[in-house]
Amino acid sequence: MTEFLSYAFVQRALISGVLLGVTCAVLGVFVLLRRMAFVGVGLSHAALGGVAVGVVLGVSPLLAGALFTSGVAWLIGWMGGRGEVSEDTAIGVFFPTAMALGVILMSFSPDYRQDLLGYLFGNILSVRSAEVLPLVGFCATALGLLAYWFKELLFMGVDEEAARAAGVPVTMLRYLLLTLIALTIVAAMRLVGIVLVSAFLVIPAATGQALARSLHGMLAVSVASAVAAVLGGLWLSWTWDLPSGAAIVMMSALMFFVAVVSGRGRGVPA
Amino acid sequence: MGDRSVPALEADDLSAGYRGSTVLDHVSFVVPQGAFAALIGPNGAGKSTLLRVLLGLVKPTSGSVRVFGEPVGAATGGIGYVPQRVVIPRGFPITVLDIVLMGRYGALGPGRRPGRADETAAREALASVQLADQIGRRFQDLSGGQQQRALIARALAGHPRLLLLDEPTAGLDTAARARFYALVCELRHARDMTLLSATHDLDVVSDHADQLILLNRTVHAVGEPSRVLESAAVGAAYPMPLGHVHGGEGV
Numbered sequence: 192m193t194e195f196l197s198y199a200f201v202q203r204a205l206i207s208g209v210l211l212g213v214t215c216a217v218l219g220v221f222v223l224l225r226r227m228a229f230v231g232v233g234l235s236h237a238a239l240g241g242v243a244v245g246v247v248l249g250v251s252p253l254l255a256g257a258l259f260t261s262g263v264a265w266l267i268g269w270m271g272g273r274g275e276v277s278e279d280t281a282i283g284v285f286f287p288t289a290m291a292l293g294v295i296l297m298s299f300s301p302d303y304r305q306d307l308l309g310y311l312f313g314n315i316l317s318v319r320s321a322e323v324l325p326l327v328g329f330c331a332t333a334l335g336l337l338a339y340w341f342k343e344l345l346f347m348g349v350d351e352e353a354a355r356a357a358g359v360p361v362t363m364l365r366y367l368l369l370t371l372i373a374l375t376i377v378a379a380m381r382l383v384g385i386v387l388v389s390a391f392l393v394i395p396a397a398t399g400q401a402l403a404r405s406l407h408g409m410l411a412v413s414v415a416s417a418v419a420a421v422l423g424g425l426w427l428s429w430t431w432d433l434p435s436g437a438a439i440v441m442m443s444a445l446m447f448f449v450a451v452v453s454g455r456g457r458g459v460p461a
Numbered sequence: 462m463g464d465r466s467v468p469a470l471e472a473d474d475l476s477a478g479y480r481g482s483t484v485l486d487h488v489s490f491v492v493p494q495g496a497f498a499a500l501i502g503p504n505g506a507g508k509s510t511l512l513r514v515l516l517g518l519v520k521p522t523s524g525s526v527r528v529f530g531e532p533v534g535a536a537t538g539g540i541g542y543v544p545q546r547v548v549i550p551r552g553f554p555i556t557v558l559d560i561v562l563m564g565r566y567g568a569l570g571p572g573r574r575p576g577r578a579d580e581t582a583a584r585e586a587l588a589s590v591q592l593a594d595q596i597g598r599r600f601q602d603l604s605g606g607q608q609q610r611a612l613i614a615r616a617l618a619g620h621p622r623l624l625l626l627d628e629p630t631a632g633l634d635t636a637a638r639a640r641f642y643a644l645v646c647e648l649r650h651a652r653d654m655t656l657l658s659a660t661h662d663l664d665v666v667s668d669h670a671d672q673l674i675l676l677n678r679t680v681h682a683v684g685e686p687s688r689v690l691e692s693a694a695v696g697a698a699y700p701m702p703l704g705h706v707h708g709g710e711g712v
Binding site: 223224226339340342343345346349350352353354355356357358359400401403404405406408409 | 513516517518540542544547549550552553554555556559560562563566567569571572574575597599615619
């Protein structure tokens with residue numbers, strides 16, 4: 192174990208993984224409350240289109256991914272907010288469209304296919320030193336915003352109309368939540384990959400929900416299970432030479448199933 | 462508490478709607494302070510839209526509405542709102558206390574956590590709706606009637622002068638509806654509140670309300686319950702015989 196922790200790339204992976212795990216776990220509470228699990232899946236796949244745009248145009252794939260995915264998130268929010276189509280339908284339209292764009296763009300630059308595969312499945316152990324500080328900055332900002340607006344996001348998730356009537360800036364918060372989800376997905380895709388990142392937004396929070404009897408309990412269990420999944424997943428990946436992103440998600444899923452089985456019956460109405 | 466002669470609610474030639482379609486057409490009525498006014502009318506009559514105008518969520522296209530003599534935006538702090546229902550995702554651990562504390566969030570503002578005073582107000586509000594012993598339970602584990610009482614407590618926690626209720630007894634059985642309105646009336650007297658409730662419960666409400674407002678795009682009748690229900694206007698507003706209306710079914 193000591194040897195495992197002595198490598199700089201492992202330390203970088205741990206710091207990045209734990210930070211993103213905590214951010215995803217807190218964000219996940221609102222993803223579950225607002226039934227936005229599908230938004231996470233949709234946006235993570237849309238991110239592929241953004242990465243491809245970056246690769247083809249020769250700009251940073253992460254920057255292009257962040258802008259593109261945020262743009263798709265806002266379009267989903269705008270269409271959902273107008274009430275002409277449901278948020279689900281909007282995601283159902285934009286998710287394959289953005290992904291199709293990514294696939295088409297990929298076909299123009301066959302040399303970069305390998306890079307794109309890296310984004311599809313991620314590699315937390317390849318996080319560079321220069322990437323850690325921006326990630327710390329992003330996670331601190333995201334967690335700060337979630338803490339500042341925590342009770343308003345909660346109110347909005349429970350009863351949007353009453354929240355709006357009480358003066359909560361519901362429209363701004365809807366876009367803030369979508370933007371944070373989009374940016375967290377882009378930040379996390381280098382670590383666990385586009386395919387698996389949406390799991391990170393849902394599974395730890397679902398574990399918290401299965402075990403906790405209160406909101407604070409749910410937050411605490413969500414964060415703890417995300418951190419444990421990152422640590423355990425990295426350890427498994429190191430010990431048995433498994434793909435790191437997949438090992439982290441499997442650890443997270445294992446904790447969820449244990450939580451569901453051990454927490455069964457706790458939520459039964461009296 | 463200000464001048465008692467100022468009406469709690471005053472709509473003057475109010476029109477409102479969504480994206481070009483008119484839902485409320487030249488609506489005028491007055492609700493005095495301390496009164497219990499029931500807003501009745503068929504589905505699609507504009508009852509919820511009227512409540513949304515009073516909450517400041519829909520802007521009038523013409524006319525005006527005043528709450529305690531003030532334009533809508535200025536008075537929202539004194540308004541409590543009880544929706545038809547609140548649906549929490551299955552298994553989400555929001556407690557009754559979490560829900561009731563939300564009634565304090567508007568005044569707290571962002572970045573501030575509820576303090577001791579907020580929790581005391583929430584506990585008092587829960588006690589007044591006889592749910593003090595349910596404070597730590599998950600909201601979704603309560604019965605339908607208990608959930609509605611918790612939502613009243615949420616509104617009461619903000620110490621409103623005006624309580625707006627949007628079909629609050631939809632989904633409750635007859636006995637639970639009667640208990641609900643008896644409790645609401647008791648609270649009205651105890652807390653000196655004005656009530657406006659959109660409802661289809663004509664039988665129950667006419668026992669408790671001081672005033673019925675019969676709405677179907679525009680106001681067809683306003684006044685004491687017995688007079689409004691006996692008026693010819695009911696037939697014009699409801700597309701079915703009065704007997705059905707009085708039975709409280711199919712409306």
